[in-house]
Amino acid sequence: MIEYIRTINKYGGDILASDGMQSEKRFMQHGRVSTYDHSFDVAVMCLRLSKKLHIRADKRSLVRGALLHDYYLYDWHTPHDGHDMHALMHARCALDNASRDFALNDIERDMIARHMFPLNITPPKYRESVILCIADKLCALSETFSKRGKS
Ligand SMILES: [Fe+2]
Ligand SMILES: [Fe+2]
Numbered sequence: 335m336i337e338y339i340r341t342i343n344k345y346g347g348d349i350l351a352s353d354g355m356q357s358e359k360r361f362m363q364h365g366r367v368s369t370y371d372h373s374f375d376v377a378v379m380c381l382r383l384s385k386k387l388h389i390r391a392d393k394r395s396l397v398r399g400a401l402l403h404d405y406y407l408y409d410w411h412t413p414h415d416g417h418d419m420h421a422l423m424h425a426r427c428a429l430d431n432a433s434r435d436f437a438l439n440d441i442e443r444d445m446i447a448r449h450m451f452p453l454n455i456t457p458p459k460y461r462e463s464v465i466l467c468i469a470d471k472l473c474a475l476s477e478t479f480s481k482r483g484k485s
Contacts, residue, residue, distance in 0.1 A: 399445030
């Protein structure tokens with residue numbers, strides 16, 4: 335675990351420290367898990383899947399795309415104009431925000447834009463995006479059905 339945390343800090347330390355990412359600590363994702371913690375957990379899961387399944391991946395892009403995949407920067411539980419289609423629309427919103435705040439490469443852009451496949455019907459283009467799709471769903475399931483939340 336410590337190895338994954340080191341890798342995330344190495345490649346995504348600037349993202350974690352950013353105002354946008356810090357604001358994710360106020361937004362709940364699933365259960366009592368904040369969007370910040372969810373994104374961090376998804377980055378860990380991406381690295382874990384890549385290692386355990388022996389899937390070669392660009393680690394820097396894998397970490398950065400995972401940290402930013404839900405960078406939509408609002409609380410989707412709060413009824414708000416434009417957020418009623420959250421499940422369908424948030425990947426696009428996250429990509430717009432992430433592109434505004436960070437320099438993204440093609441892999442990172444694809445990861446963020448396609449992470450809701452198959453709900454968003456365009457399939458992932460890169461193996462890093464496929465890893466993220468799987469990691470995100472595993473983490474979401476675990477968060478939804480876990481009795482415990484992070485504080
Ligand atoms: Fe998402
Ligand atoms: Fe997510």
